[in-house]
Amino acid sequence: MLKTPWYYILVALAANDRHGQGIARDVLTLSGRGVRLWPAMLYGALEDLSDRGWIEEIDERTGRPVNESERRKYYRITRAGRKVVAAETQRLADLVRLARSRIKPRTGESS
Amino acid sequence: MNREGGRRLYRLLLSLAPRRIRHRHADEMEAMFLDALADAHGTRQTAAVWVAALLDLLRARLHDTVRRRPSIPGIPAERRAFMIGTDFRYTVRWLGRQKLSTSLVVGMLAVGMAANIVVFSLVNGLFLRPFPFRDPGRLVDVNERAPRWNLEVVGINYPDFHQWRQANHAFEGLAIYDAGSFNLADHRGADRIEGASVTYDFPAVLGITPILGRTFTPDEDRPKGPPVVVIGEALWKERFGGKADAIGRTLKLNGVVHTVIGVVPWTAEFPGKVRLWVPFAGDPNQTWQSYGYAGIGRLKPGISVSDAEKDLLRTQQPIWDARDKDHIVSPYARPLHEEFVRDYRSTASTLLTAVALLLFVACANVASVMLARALARRREMGIRLAVGASRLRLARQLFVENIVLATLGGIAGLVLGRWALRLLLASAGDQVPAWASFGLDGRIVAFSIALSAATAFLFGWAPALHAIRGNLRGAMSGRSAGTTGGPGGRRTLSILVAAEFALAALLLVCGGLLLRAYDRVQHVDPGFRMDHVLTFALALPEASYGDEDDKDNKKIMAFWDRLIQRLSATPGATSVGLVSCPPLTCHWGTFFDIEGRVPLAPGQANPVTLFRPASRGYFQTMGIRLKTGRFFEEADGRNENRVIIVNETFVKTFWPGVVDPVGRRIRGNGPKSPWMTVVGMVGDVKHYGLERPMRPGVYVPLVQTPNRTMSVVIRTAGDPAAFTSTARALVREMDPDLAMYRVQTMEEALRKSLSQRALYSWLLAVFAGMALVLALGGTYGVTSYLVSQRTRELGIRVALGARRRDIITTVMRGGLVVVAAGAALGVTASLGAARLLAEQLFGVPSYDARVLSIAIAILVATALVANWLPALRAARIDPMRSLRAE
Numbered sequence: 001m002l003k004t005p006w007y008y009i010l011v012a013l014a015a016n017d018r019h020g021q022g023i024a025r026d027v028l029t030l031s032g033r034g035v036r037l038w039p040a041m042l043y044g045a046l047e048d049l050s051d052r053g054w055i056e057e058i059d060e061r062t063g064r065p066v067n068e069s070e071r072r073k074y075y076r077i078t079r080a081g082r083k084v085v086a087a088e089t090q091r092l093a094d095l096v097r098l099a100r101s102r103i104k105p106r107t108g109e110s111s
Numbered sequence: 112m113n114r115e116g117g118r119r120l121y122r123l124l125l126s127l128a129p130r131r132i133r134h135r136h137a138d139e140m141e142a143m144f145l146d147a148l149a150d151a152h153g154t155r156q157t158a159a160v161w162v163a164a165l166l167d168l169l170r171a172r173l174h175d176t177v178r179r180r181p182s183i184p185g186i187p188a189e190r191r192a193f194m195i196g197t198d199f200r201y202t203v204r205w206l207g208r209q210k211l212s213t214s215l216v217v218g219m220l221a222v223g224m225a226a227n228i229v230v231f232s233l234v235n236g237l238f239l240r241p242f243p244f245r246d247p248g249r250l251v252d253v254n255e256r257a258p259r260w261n262l263e264v265v266g267i268n269y270p271d272f273h274q275w276r277q278a279n280h281a282f283e284g285l286a287i288y289d290a291g292s293f294n295l296a297d298h299r300g301a302d303r304i305e306g307a308s309v310t311y312d313f314p315a316v317l318g319i320t321p322i323l324g325r326t327f328t329p330d331e332d333r334p335k336g337p338p339v340v341v342i343g344e345a346l347w348k349e350r351f352g353g354k355a356d357a358i359g360r361t362l363k364l365n366g367v368v369h370t371v372i373g374v375v376p377w378t379a380e381f382p383g384k385v386r387l388w389v390p391f392a393g394d395p396n397q398t399w400q401s402y403g404y405a406g407i408g409r410l411k412p413g414i415s416v417s418d419a420e421k422d423l424l425r426t427q428q429p430i431w432d433a434r435d436k437d438h439i440v441s442p443y444a445r446p447l448h449e450e451f452v453r454d455y456r457s458t459a460s461t462l463l464t465a466v467a468l469l470l471f472v473a474c475a476n477v478a479s480v481m482l483a484r485a486l487a488r489r490r491e492m493g494i495r496l497a498v499g500a501s502r503l504r505l506a507r508q509l510f511v512e513n514i515v516l517a518t519l520g521g522i523a524g525l526v527l528g529r530w531a532l533r534l535l536l537a538s539a540g541d542q543v544p545a546w547a548s549f550g551l552d553g554r555i556v557a558f559s560i561a562l563s564a565a566t567a568f569l570f571g572w573a574p575a576l577h578a579i580r581g582n583l584r585g586a587m588s589g590r591s592a593g594t595t596g597g598p599g600g601r602r603t604l605s606i607l608v609a610a611e612f613a614l615a616a617l618l619l620v621c622g623g624l625l626l627r628a629y630d631r632v633q634h635v636d637p638g639f640r641m642d643h644v645l646t647f648a649l650a651l652p653e654a655s656y657g658d659e660d661d662k663d664n665k666k667i668m669a670f671w672d673r674l675i676q677r678l679s680a681t682p683g684a685t686s687v688g689l690v691s692c693p694p695l696t697c698h699w700g701t702f703f704d705i706e707g708r709v710p711l712a713p714g715q716a717n718p719v720t721l722f723r724p725a726s727r728g729y730f731q732t733m734g735i736r737l738k739t740g741r742f743f744e745e746a747d748g749r750n751e752n753r754v755i756i757v758n759e760t761f762v763k764t765f766w767p768g769v770v771d772p773v774g775r776r777i778r779g780n781g782p783k784s785p786w787m788t789v790v791g792m793v794g795d796v797k798h799y800g801l802e803r804p805m806r807p808g809v810y811v812p813l814v815q816t817p818n819r820t821m822s823v824v825i826r827t828a829g830d831p832a833a834f835t836s837t838a839r840a841l842v843r844e845m846d847p848d849l850a851m852y853r854v855q856t857m858e859e860a861l862r863k864s865l866s867q868r869a870l871y872s873w874l875l876a877v878f879a880g881m882a883l884v885l886a887l888g889g890t891y892g893v894t895s896y897l898v899s900q901r902t903r904e905l906g907i908r909v910a911l912g913a914r915r916r917d918i919i920t921t922v923m924r925g926g927l928v929v930v931a932a933g934a935a936l937g938v939t940a941s942l943g944a945a946r947l948l949a950e951q952l953f954g955v956p957s958y959d960a961r962v963l964s965i966a967i968a969i970l971v972a973t974a975l976v977a978n979w980l981p982a983l984r985a986a987r988i989d990p991m992r993s994l995r996a997e
Contacts, residue, residue, distance in 0.1 A: 020139045021146060036147060038167030039140035043132045044174065073139075 002088045005037060005045050010085040013055060013077040020046060023075070046075060054081030117148055127168040129175035198511035206515065212484065213516070216477050219885060220520025220570075221527050223473030224562055226466045226878060228528030229535065231558050234459050236549040238448075243378040243548075245318030246409075251416055252450035253285065253406035253423070255440045259716060265440060266403030272310075273395035274430055275442065281422035285408040286313040287391065290382050293364045294652055296848040297350075303650075303852030304346070306364075306387040313388070314341075316409045317381060323347070324358040324373030332390040340369040343386040344377040364389065366654035366848055402440070407447065420444040457950055458871050465618060465878045470562075472614045472882045474569035476889035477516070479607040483896040485509065485574035486600045513571035521563030535870075573603050604893050608886075608926075609933030615879070615886040616937025616970055617944060622879035623962035624945050625872040628953040632868060637861070638796035638805075639694065640734030644857040645831035646693050647838065649674075649849055650820040657819065664817035670845070671813060671821065675726060677841055683828055688729030689813055689821045691722075694798045695860045696822065696853065699723065703809075704784065706776040708765040718764055721798060721808035724816040730793065732826045740773040740791030747790070748812030755787040758795050761807035777809070787811065800864045802953055822853070831856040868951075883973055890977035894926045898981045902988060910990035919982040926978035934970045938963065 002010075012018060012026040023046075024037045037045075049055045057073045077085070121144050125133055128140070144164055151160045206213045244250060253275075257265045272287045279285060288309040295304045311332035319326070322344065331339050340362055342350075351357035351371075361368045369389065380386060382405070410419055423442040431438050485492075492505055532549060651657075656666045671689055678687040692699055700719040711717060727743045729735075738759060747754045755777055762772050769775075772792055778784040795805040813821070827834045835854055842849055855863075862869075898905070905918055913921075945957030955962075 020136065021143050024143055024146070036163075038147075038164055039136075039143045040128045040132060040167045040171035042143065043136040043140055044129070044171050046136075047132060 001091075002084065003045075004035075005041060006049060007085070007088055008035060008037070009042070009045055009049065010054065010077060010081055010088075013075055014082065014085060017058060017074045017076040019074050049081070050075075052080075054078055054084055114145065114148075118145060121145075121164065124165060124168055127165075127172055129171055131175070132171065198508050199515065201508065202512045202515050206512070209484075212480060215888075216480055216516055217519045217523055219473045219476050219480075219888070220517065220566060221523035222881060222885070223466075223470040224521055224524025224559070224566065225528035225531055226469050226881065227562055228524055228555065228559060229532045230459075230462045230466045232528070232532050232549050232555055234463060235552070235554050235558075237455050237459065239554060244381075247448070248446075249283075249410040249412070250317070250447040251408045251410060251419060251444045252447045253287075253408045253442065253444050255402060255442050257440050259437070259439055266401075267406045267442075268402045268440070269391075269393035269404065270395050270397070271427070271430055271440075271442070272404070272406060273393070275423055275426045276312075278426040278429075279419075279422050281411060281414045281419040282408045283411050284312050284316040285406065286310045286316045287393075287404045287406045288313055288382065289391065289404045290385060292650070292852055293387065293389075294366065294650060294848060294850045295387075296363045296366070296850070300843065301848050301850040303850035304386055305384050306389065307382065307385045308391045309388050310391045310393070313407070314375065314379070316407055317379065318409075319375050319379040321373040321375050323355060324371070326373050326375070327388075327390050332392055334392050334394045336390055336392050338364075338367050338369040339372045339390065340364060341373040341375060341388045342371055343375055343380045345380070346386045347374045362387075363848070365650070365652035367652070408444065416444055416446055458867065461948065461951065462871060462874060465621070465875050468614050468618055469878045469882050469885075470566065471569070472611050472618075472885050472889075474566055475607045475611045475614070476570075476885050476892075477566075478570035478573045479604055479611075479889050479893050481513070481516075481570060481574040482600065482604055482607070483893060486900075487896075509574055510567075510571060513567040513574075517563040517567035517570075520566065521559050524562075525559050573607065576603075601897070604897070605929045608890050608893050609929050609936070611882075611886040611889050612930050612933030612970065612974070613937035613940065615882040615973075616934045616966065617941045618875070618879035618882045619966045619969060620938060620941035620962060621944055621948060622872075622876040623966050624948065624952055624955055624957065624959060625875050627959055627962050628951065628955045629865075629868055629872040631955060632802045632865065632953050635797065635801040637694065637801060638735065638794050639857075640826075641857045641861060643827050643829075643831050644733065645825045645827060645834050645838070645854075646822050646857060646860070647835075647851045647854040648696075648820065648822045649842065649851060651849070653819065655846075655848070667817045667819055668814060671726070671817075674823070674842075674845065675728060677845070678823070678825060678838065679728075681837060681841065683834055683837060684825050685828055686728055686732040686826045688732035688824045689726035690729045690733075690810075690824060691724045691818050691821060692798070693733075693822045693824055693860075694796050694857070695800060695864045698799075700806075702780045704778045704780055705765045706786075709767060718807055720761065721806050723808065723810045724813045724818050724821075725810045726813045729810075729824065732824050733796070734826075735796060736794035738792040738794055739771045740789070742791060743810075743812045748815035751785070753785055753787040753815060754790045754812060756791045756793055756810040757789055758793055758805070758808040760795050760805050761809060762792055764807045787815075801861070802865075802868070824857075832859075871951075883969065887973045887977050890926065890930060890974065891980065894922070894978050894981040895984070897925070898922055898985045901985070905985050905988050906990045906992075909988060915986040918986045918988070922982035922985045923978050926982075927974055930970075930974035930978070934967070934974070938967065 008027040008030065009023055012023045012030065015026075018026060020042055024042055027035055027037055046055065050057065055075045055077050058076050059074070118141060121141055122137075125137055125140065132140070144160075147160050147164070148157065151157045253267070255265050255267050255271065256263055267287050269287070272285070276285050286309060288307045290305070290307045292303050293306045295302045309327075311327040311329050314321070314326040321341065324341075326341055327339065331337055342357070342362070344353075347353055347357055350362070351360060357371055357374060360371050362371060363369070364387075375388075408419065410416070420443055423444060427442055495505060496502070529551065536549060651667055651670060656670065657664075675687050675689065678684055691697075699722045701722045702717060703720055725743070727745070727747075730737070730742045740756070743754065743756070746752055757772060757777075762769055766772055766775065772789045775789045776786040777789065778786045793810075796808070797803070797805060798808065799805065823838070825831070825834060825838065839851055842851055905921075908918065908921075942957050945952065949957075
């Protein structure tokens with residue numbers, strides 16, 4: 001099971017490489033302004049994800065992985081990260097399917 | 112707030128963020144925050160953003176701490192904010208490495224704490240734990256006193272009680288009871304069972320609900336009511352197998368068949384070890400009744416005990432007006448619990464103080480061991496300081512160590528203490544009141560935890576202080592072990608050793624004084640010969656021995672005469688006597704009209720006199736000494752020949768200066784009572800215990816006051832306890848419904864009467880011994896450590912020509928001076944402390960030479976042993992080896 005902010009971050013990076021602030025804006029949009037990632041949480045998560053090798057930092061201009069203390073860092077999802085996000089998506093989809101099969105949505109009154 | 116101000120503030124707040132994030136992303140985090148701030152409209156949203164951002168930073172901080180990730184290179188592990196976990200792991204590893212000294216420290220703490228837990232458990236059981244009744248705080252002991260007769264407690268008179276019950280406003284319920292024992296006979300034989308007569312409201316006052324059946328109705332609680340009985344759970348299980356059909360079955364009590372109407376749970380077994388209850392059946396209209404019953408009341412909510420007492424005094428007014436114009440007897444009320452713990456209070460506080468001192472010794476001991484270890488670790492500490500550890504950080508490390516040690520000691524102490532308590536209670540036997548229970552409860556757990564914390568603080572301060580004060584350069588340059596741990600450390604060690612010896616000396620002297628007092632009490636002349644005497648009591652039931660028309664109690668006297676005759680004829684019994692109350696048992700007090708007595712000064716209390724009907728053979732059997740006159744003779748007490756024998760205290764009290772009271776007259780407290788002539792004066796018998804003063808006492812011939820309840824005393828040729836079965840068989844043969852009770856040898860009775868004193872005197876002596884052992888160990892440890900630190904110095908001395916003796920003298924002198932100072936302080940303090948103990952010392956002066964000299968000898972011996980061994984080791988130092996060692 002993936003932490004929700006991590007899932008958002010990975011999904012946001014799945015489409016495009018982005019810098020931190022870009023990720024936050026994207027998540028805000030994706031979630032219909034429902035989820036705002038706060039700075040410490042976002043950067044903490046980015047560090048954790050990097051440590052796990054699910055994302056990597058790249059240079060804005062060259063698109064190559066950066067060394068320490070570059071000014072502005074972009075993040076790119078790695079192959080492992082894509083696998084994780086796919087697996088999590090599958091898991092969530094299964095959960096939703098399971099729930100739908102049991103809980104009838106209360107739409108449309110019976111005639 | 113403008114944008115710039117917001118940026119600056121956030122920048123400031125960023126310092127809250129974990130370093131690893133702040134370090135690399137501060138600018139971007141700031142930009143992100145400003146983004147969010149720009150999105151917010153209005154004050155409320157702005158405030159919400161600030162709060163959210165702050166929470167975000169705090170959460171990240173906490174999260175980071177909890178995860179304890181491997182540190183970022185370049186940042187010392189020391190700098191992390193919450194290091195308790197690391198400290199803890201470090202401590203466990205470090206303690207594990209030093210198994211010996213760790214177990215020593217934990218053991219010492221455990222011993223100190225166990226002693227505290229034992230005593231606290233006792234105090235808790237006796238003082239703090241409530242009675243097993245509903246709302247015990249509202250229960251009060253109600254009784255009457257007669258200050259002018261010098262009686263703190265006279266017991267309640269039924270008509271007085273009846274008046275209070277009707278007229279009081281303060282009590283929800285008021286009841287009286289009279290504990291006593293009953294003959295319980297069935298096909299299996301006779302038994303003596305503790306029981307009580309109670310008024311019908313007694314169960315309601317205590318809040319007892321029967322587990323089976325019901326309790327008494329007011330109709331059953333009146334003269335000539337139906338014979339019914341309520342039994343306790345224990346008796347129910349024993350006699351009726353715990354079956355429900357016990358209700359309606361019968362028990363033959365004192366020769367009368369009683370119907371069982373209810374069963375109450377064991378928690379309701381009050382007072383004492385009572386196992387059955389019968390109705391009190393008092394008659395309120397018969398005004399001249401004896402006093403002597405106990406009362407209990409349940410206060411209405413919100414009524415204080417003193418209010419209740421005022422209310423009782425108000426209700427007493429009509430009684431005073433009618434038949435007690437001098438206000439001789441007046442009611443009082445006090446908390447029930449107080450009444451039951453009175454006897455234990457001073458003992459308990461003495462023991463609590465003693466164990467607290469013992470714990471101090473243990474803590475001082477541990478502190479010195481820890482300090483010695485801390486000094487030995489000065490280099491480690493110095494290095495840690497040098498690479499950037501803060502002093503606070505080091506102190507915290509030590510603090511965690513202390514907590515871990517104290518916790519281990521606390522756990523071990525709790526286990527050890529519970530075990531010791533069980534042992535103690537088993538050996539204390541029936542000294543322990545029945546209602547007290549000593550199970551583990553929340554208070555004991557809380558006490559143990561508090562104790563551990565206090566202990567950690569007590570022994571933790573010295574090492575921690577030295578760690579903080581430690582001088583970095585000194586620690587590093589003191590690289591070699593050639594010098595001791597600096598004057599500061601050494602001074603603290605000396606103070607600790609001196610304190611240990613002071614406390615050990617204090618305990619030793621007080622324990623010695625108490626043992627001496629115990630010894631002195633044991634050697635008090637009891638006034639009779641204690642050996643080879645068996646006593647037991649018999650109560651002839653009214654149903655079979657008390658016909659209404661038997662005015663002279665012929666049946667009773669016939670039984671007693673036959674009993675004496677047959678017992679005397681039994682081989683093994685050398686003489687036999689009967690008495691209402693043998694020494695160390697009951698009390699029957701009366702007041703006499705004494706011819707020619709010294710008149711009472713106004714307001715002076717009238718001393719109560721112990722009244723004892725006794726058979727002729729009693730004095731010889733007990734070996735009571737005749738001072739003047741004669742003992743009873745066959746004709747005494749018959750045909751209006753009324754006689755009385757008085758004791759020495761009686762004569763001293765009422766006829767001071769009179770040498771021979773024979774021929775003087777005494778009569779009961781009323782103008783119609785017949786006069787009795789004194790025929791003899793006997794020596795005092797310590798009726799109330801060896802340590803209690805004797806009251807005025809008299810004996811009358813049994814025929815003169817035939818009593819249904821008597822104690823038989825038998826002087827035996829052989830072991831008195833072995834005679835029990837012979838006596839039992841004889842009694843059964845004479846009346847199978849009679850039960851022998853209070854069967855004991857006189858020596859047993861004496862031992863029992865002294866057991867509380869014995870228990871606490873020995874406990875205190877044991878505590879003193881433990882303190883001494885701890886002090887010995889502590890001193891030995893400290894001296895050894897100091898010697899090991901001085902190896903180089905001593906080596907140089909030897910190399911320069913110091914002889915062995917010089918070395919030993921040097922080492923011993925240092926140790927002994929400290930010990931002597933401590934011991935002197937302790938002995939001085941004990942002189943003061945003994946004054947506080949005076950009540951328990953039975954006249955042994957606090958400066959008792961024997962105790963003091965023995966105590967000092969023991970202290971000196973201990974100190975010599977503790978210092979001799981390390982000194983000897985120091986003397987064996989090989990100068991070459993010690994100089995090369997570093």
